Amino acid sequence: MLTDRQLLILQVIIDDFIESAHPVGSRAISKKDEISYSAATIRNVMADLEEMGYIEKTHSSSGRIPSEKGYRYYVDHVIAPSVDKTNLNIIKGMLQGEFIDFEKLVQKSAEVLSDLTNYTSIILGPEIFETRVKQMQIIPLSENTAVAILITDSGHVEHHSFSIPNEISASDLEKMVNILNERLKGVSLAKLPELLNTEVVSLMKKYVQDFEKSYHYLKSAFSEQPVKLYIGGRTNLLTQPEFNDINKIRSFYRMMENEDEVVNLLKVPQQGIRVTIGRENELEAIQDFSLITASYQLRDEQMGTIALIGPTRMEYRKVITLLNALSNEMTDVLYLWYKNNGK
């Protein structure tokens, strides 16, 4: 456990380093307004903090920088989720406009988040499990191609072109769609695959010739449920001094190119804010970074994740506040929207 004085000095070191990116020396600390000790005293405290592992030197006679353990302590004990009115208003303003298309809104959120912080923002979702099938359609384009469309009550549209084998007749296709619509309207997407496999199959077998094949094609058209990923401020991190190393840039952007990897990074069930600092991250490519994630919900069900990624020397206070605010707002908006649409 840290004494008050140790905590104070740790905090000053971290705040200063977050701002300047330079090692912090005892003299600089002693000059701060909130510090009333001499440099020598500070040095003693710093020696203690270093021994405990909260700060480090870059070389034997350098000032100190926070260690990952130091950041961890700072995040866990120092930061009280506060409210930043200015940014909160920006977020509220953004989310308040006429709310039509949740996906657009998410995209916009990612942009605002990265602009506000100068880090890279990643937003996942919304997952569409909770949304329900509004309508399904299959529209023939030519003799042997068609496009299948699935519309959900959230306004989400999935579409998929596919080719129709010669054995399947247009009338069969039509029958299938009728059956699908009749049976699946209002079904939540989470239950869609199950229903497709059981009830609907037996029903269709009765009416549709050459059922197996049709079904196969149809299923492939609807089974893909991509998780949407929105990234904002891809190039923001380039201005960070820790990004001077070209190899770091390379490995980071390689990672970001790989959507699956990014999705996996964020696809974690969670409540509240999660902070992983440096080597706390399992993914090697971001072990020099910190990742801060929050989720937004619909009726206690996690719909998606919003995250910011930046150097370990991150403005944790600001970022956590912001993410907290945004996730709450998104949850609220989502709730209201579903309520207003009578579901």
Add this chain to the structure above:
Amino acid sequence: MLTDRQLLILQVIIDDFIESAHPVGSRAISKKDEISYSAATIRNVMADLEEMGYIEKTHSSSGRIPSEKGYRYYVDHVIAPSVDKTNLNIIKGMLQGEFIDFEKLVQKSAEVLSDLTNYTSIILGPEIFETRVKQMQIIPLSENTAVAILITDSGHVEHHSFSIPNEISASDLEKMVNILNERLKGVSLAKLPELLNTEVVSLMKKYVQDFEKSYHYLKSAFSEQPVKLYIGGRTNLLTQPEFNDINKIRSFYRMMENEDEVVNLLKVPQQGIRVTIGRENELEAIQDFSLITASYQLRDEQMGTIALIGPTRMEYRKVITLLNALSNEMTDVLYLWYKNNGK
């Protein structure tokens, strides 16, 4: 006009520099198999080439590197569009698979192109002017929201959520859609805005109450015709030695983040291959790069553009060959597809 010997040496310098990225000296040239002159002779020729502006020194006693003028000459006079069988087969193989969704195919092309070259590929389009309206639909989601869907005969689906003002009744909406479908089916997208404004308007005024407002909302839903942009190998250029400069990286990626700018870059009517080298590019952010573009057509109408961007020290021969092959193949595929679908 260059003599044969000057041309030969220019060619050797460029080929060598493209491969090594290091200035080429007279001794190295004289050692090449295809060169039978001594270093001293080469030096004389090089002095001439430099005087004419085709090559440059990096400092007073360095070897030579090609100037932009040198590359230009090389591209215009040395490169005969040849056929690279291996890569051509890769491309053909890729395009041959069951052709269902042109957009997916374009995306895949961008990936293959960047993998094959290690540069960054950009593909624009396909522009959908030539495609025709297959069906339009408006599906109400709730009391005051709906999603408008437009399906074209190419399998392209545009959708747009919008809110319905209270004054507009559901039955009016239905009428509108009926009218739209009746009138617009088979109309090419190029003519869509015009028709919407003339014929359809007058017709709808008759049947639909509060027409003005409905029309306004509907139009906004269908007027946006985004040009799709596919980028492959975003991080490929990071491995190029000329990308050691962080500022270059920054300005390049800034540019690439701005979709509009990239679209403008490629949205140029053209035939054949177009090569812009270094400062020939108007856009400042890529004045250290070369951009090579080709287009693909449908019945002499340009549908889209494919491009590669890389350092001015680019493998022009390979890239031009590849782009040439791909644009031809894409044009063929497009033609066949439309033919097979009886249009």
Add this chain to the structure above:
DNA sequence: GTTAGCACTCTCTTCCTCCGAGTGCTAATT
């Protein structure tokens, strides 16, 4: 318990030197 003083450590920058690659020119060679 706190602080002043001081020797010490380490990085960073600047300056210097040396080496090698490559050039341009001149004179010799073909």
Add this chain to the structure above:
DNA sequence: AATTAGCACTCGGAGGAAGAGAGTGCTAAC
């Protein structure tokens, strides 16, 4: 007349030495 060998010269880059500056740990005084 064209080509080539020879040679002095130039410049960038690597490597090392020296000095400045920032900061430390320790000791002794307050």
